[in-house]
Amino acid sequence: MNPRLYPLAATVAIFALAWVICAAQFPFMLSTRVVGNLLTDNAYLGIVAVGMTVVILSGGIDLSVGSVIAFSGVFVAVMLRDTGLHPLAVFALLLILTTGFGAAMGLLIHALAMPPFIVTLAGMFLARGAAYMLTIDSVPIDHAFYDFLDDAYYLMPGKGRLTLIGVVMLLTVAFGMIIAHRTRFGASVFALGGGEAAARLMGVKVARTTVAIYAFSGLMAGLSGIVFSIYTSSGYPLATVGTELTAIAAVVIGGTLLTGGAGFVFGTLIGVLTMGLIQTYIVFDGTLSSWWTKIIIGLLLLAFILLQKGLLRLSLARSRT
Amino acid sequence: MLLSIRSLTKTFPGTRALDAVDFDLAAGEVHAFLGENGAGKSTLIKCLTGAYERDAGTILLDGTEVSPRSTAEAQDLGIGTVYQEVNLLPNLSVAQNLTFGREPRRFGMVDPRAQRRQAEAMLEGYGLDIDVSRDLGAYSVAIRQIIAIARAVALSGKILILDEPTASLDSREVETLFGVVRGLRDQGLGIVFVSHFLDQVFDLTDRVTVLRNGQKVTTERTADLDRVRLIEHMLGRTLEGEVSGTAKRHRAGQSWPEMLRFEGFGRRGHVAPFDLTVGKGEVLGLAGLLGSGRTESAELMFGLVPAQTGSAEDQSGTLDLSSPRKAISAGFGFAPEERKTDGIVADLSVRENIVLALQARRGWARPLPRAEQRRLAEDYIRKLDIRTSGPEKPIGELSGGNQQKVVLARWLAMNPRFLILDEPTRGIDVGAHAEILRLIQDVTAQGMSILVISSELDELIAVADRVIVVRDRRHVAEITGAEITTATIVRAIASSDTEVPA
């Protein structure tokens, strides 16, 4: 196997192992219900993590996505409440808006040579602030089209539901895989992650690529916001606080290097499912106090990362000799 | 004229790197670009290819004015370039690097199989047998350099620019490269060739342009020049005792008291166990082909990768060489081959880069007094002729050769008893080259022992008292004294073809 695939293999192996351990304790973990839940409950996270993966692959970071998701939900809810527009039209408007927002951040990052961490941090404040300015209330969405979206699922054998948003997430991951690994844009993203100076000399159009990267992340955050609004049938300005950090953790567990230049979109999917698995396990267990929940989540995260590092080192050592 | 540059000017804060330089390149010629370290060669190239924004000046390509504002535009104009610091992406595969920006596509998507095939085709004729789907970072500097050349050649529809492409190549690779370049010339390309190896310049090029301090000194036909005049143009003075293939320092009959002894020193997967003794004041040379394990031998001795077998000892007993810090406190020093990643600390000043190792040895609590730091820095700036506007200039803004000199200065300032120099003169101009070899003689006269790794056999022959030949990660031969000649070394290296190591 090509050594560059090792991190991905390690991620998948650990995920499989974790599932086996969970299932040994709670056999129900193998049911299609749990599988369906994993996909549905993490759909928004999976989508936004695809955008985050591309950003991180380029050596950047996007802290604004959690707020953008919240803004999207509020925007959709308020538009549907106050105007007669069809949800699809609102979706289109929203995606234009969030893509533009991402592009603007990318432009700032490039033109002012400011670190992405800071620009997107300001973006995070701005998007949530904008959500507040639309409404400080939680706004329910009551639209026949939403009911339709919500009820669109395939009942798997064993009563598990394969929902529309779960499928959208899987499709987005596939789309992200093509973008990152099979296009020239993707190659430029990896190149930027390998080093901006070198990428420039290789002929990467740095300005255009940077703007496109953050625009893509904005698009994904917007799409994730739509999925989240379908998931909760509402918009709420306080929603998804800290989701950017969860997404980053998922990307890292998925085997992408935070320094950029190496990683896989598919790994991110596994990372997201791993986070979901941890969550599910803790709920199944149901005995942990609030504080132990936090501690255990952190420790499991650490265990995953260390296991991955260990596996990686082992296989690299083996491939040398 | 294929390419005409008129009064190109470029200023950096504190430095006028290029001062109204004119330059003409004809189709079907190889044009050498010469000058001391910091003369402005790389800057001119970068201005030409849009990597730097120029302050003034015009560029005419085929008689029409062009003004590439990014390297991508330059590539589209048919200018392929190998920059001085090999600028490829170590995190991408070799194939991706080679086809970057021109990936073969199917249904709008990159086709990895075609990409691999294309990459392999591009590498044909360079004598490399590597897996193009591996990450570039897995390969040594030299291999990366060849890959960069292959990429630039493929990109160059009209012009090929090579900024010190041969700095870490050995003679075999250089011959291959020259074959390729001559072929392109015969196809009518214009080729710019920058090198500090004058032999190569005389061997390959048709015309020479010399820069000094950012100004053009002259352009002449190579055939009309001789070595001495060329060096005069470059330095603005005559050079005594220039090191050439014929000059040979020979300290025959001299013996060096044993200072260090490595026994069975090795590590699985890196270097097979070897024995080595180092005499006080001796200069050892390490010769071998690319990837033969010279750098890895040095890394082992310096504790960068700890040895698994064997021991190192001096008179007082066994030495602990399990980490660079331990090696340093045992009196070792190591100037690495990849100065950009392992040598310089780019944002820090020349002064800080010079005192860094010294300060690290003293510990954080005993800072070197500021005056002492300045004295040291100014001392070495003078001794090694480092071209900088002052000791406070960030080292990242120095020219490549001058950065190399600063890294050397760092280790000379430590005054170690055993100093390992991996390709110490890579990218260094003739004047400084002679200076450094003289310096090596000086310090060894005061008792320092030196291990020099070099792909340039002439250099080894000139300075080494003993040459160890490395092949397939094994120390296979030792050549001493008067036997050190090009012929003997080449024979020792080449015998690998007949003799299969166990």
Added chain:
Amino acid sequence: MTLLRRVAPQLLTLVALVALVSFFFPGFLRVEMVDGRLVGPVMDILKRGAPVGLLAVGMTLVIATRGIDLSVGTTMAITGAVAAWSITQGYGLGPALALALLTGVAAGLWNGVLVAVLGIQPIVATLILMTSGRGIAQLVTEGRILTFSHEGLAFFGSGAVLGIPTPAWLWVLTAGGVALLMRRSALGMLIEAVGVNRAASALAGVNATVLLIAVYIASGLCAALAGIVATADIRGADANNAGLWLELDAILAVVIGGNSLLGGRFSIIASVLGALIIQTVDTGILLAGFPSEYNLVIKAALVLIILVVQSPNMSHHWHLLRRSALARRETAMQAAREQGK
């Protein structure tokens, strides 16, 4: 002199901000003596700025090594909880402070080992403590707000020395002390070297591993001080909310201070000025009396403006704009002249 030049952008920003806030709230610069202590909005800023100011000191060092410490807010909660717990257990002030500081060291050591020894990337390594640390703090307080009435500990939050609030002294002295230590010893240079190029520094014999760990410990210590201030301020340990999201403010402070997130050259003084700028924005928003839902947008907009104006590329752009404007004017004048002919 060079220091003054280094922090000039931050000082100018501060002055501009003060002018702006004074416009909305005229009494902003008023300071009076009440009961032997100075009171007024400016004093409030000096006092309220203490946690972020303290965090910014440690964060500057971490960022100089090309790292980042997301766990400082959580560390504040843990150390505050430890301090309050020890006081309520009756251990007395000295041991309580010592325990809290030790906890900070332990937190820093944990981060440092993850980063420097196990090679986990700083954001992720410190994210682990950031998420689980609040659980640890709650474990100490058992989920409630652990209140105490020890005047000695409360002094660190609401006391005053020479009329100036204790927290203000704390951060000013810490920042000054650390800045001096960095420049008078070789620490500053070694940290910068490790931040710019760890491999090269290690090759030159710099003990990068120990230095990295030390830097995270310093950050943990600063967070411990901030945690003590926060706990002392409300006379209770609020494990859930103490230091919540303050790590982001601290990072912002470092960046507003003109330090690069890519490591290398740093200035602690500039960072704490950055903290002061942030606190001025926060307090200014409160004083100006806008509705709460605008707070975030105002803060985001102000921070963006500050960063854009201060960014090094901006001066470059200004320069270019001016040049192109001049050129345009020249051609226009030339055209006019030619028409005149």
Added chain:
Amino acid sequence: QTVGFSQIGSESGWRAAETTLTRQQAEERGIDLKFSDAQQKQENQIAAIRSFIAQGVDAILLAPVVATGWDSVLEEAQEAEIPVVLLDRQVDSDPSLYLTAVGSDLVHEGEVAGQWLVDAVGGKECRVVELQGTTGSSPAIDRKTGFEQGISGADNIEIVRSQTGDFTRAQGKEVMESFLQAEGGGADICALYAHNDDMAVGAIQAIKEAGLKPGEDILIVSIDAVPDIFQAMAAGEANATVELTPNMAGPAFDALAAYMADGTEPEKFIQTESKLYTQDDDPAGEYERRKDLGY
């Protein structure tokens, strides 16, 4: 019997007390409680409920972090025939989707506080400052509305400054400090209304440090009735608080037991009492009674 409990988080002492009491109540009744802490995130709560359903619990307690967005998951529970009881906050879903809701009326709480202030100041001019809860959270919105309704009849009472203190002590103190600065050092403030006791406790410290007497110079009324506010009331530093009982689980379990036994449908909203406590209601004794409930 297994009951899943999806709690919002542990963001305040009050909520910790609710968790403690729920566990106690479950233990007393021999119920196996599956507890899940959502860390303030609705998405975690939805995921937890789905997991409860997948596990096949007998009933679900849900303290919803926000009113909207529960329809589809509640429908899923209904399809699986698992009764859901809401604790302490309402949802805007169809009432048929849950068995009952136990809680107090947040608007009413604010109203009680407002009415107390109207009575306390009599006809005097009174400039009130308000410490809001977390912007956008339903208690903050409802308690603000309720208070405004409570004082709407009295023209002498006016809210002059209103800022969020995020429900925390530290923010309560910081914001109060700036209120004091902005209002003539506190001389122009007659009363403080805080959306929870924690912010009031922080504000009391700020008032004391500004050299004023909380409870006398500035009247203080807040909501929740946590132990620390009783301590302040006992010291004369706070004036009134409106109780929000953390024992929501008791009535919830009772309703569930009745429903499971013979299918008795409880009322759709079981309202807990919003009792007003003042300095006359034996604050010291109340403190003793509450201090071990895990607040």
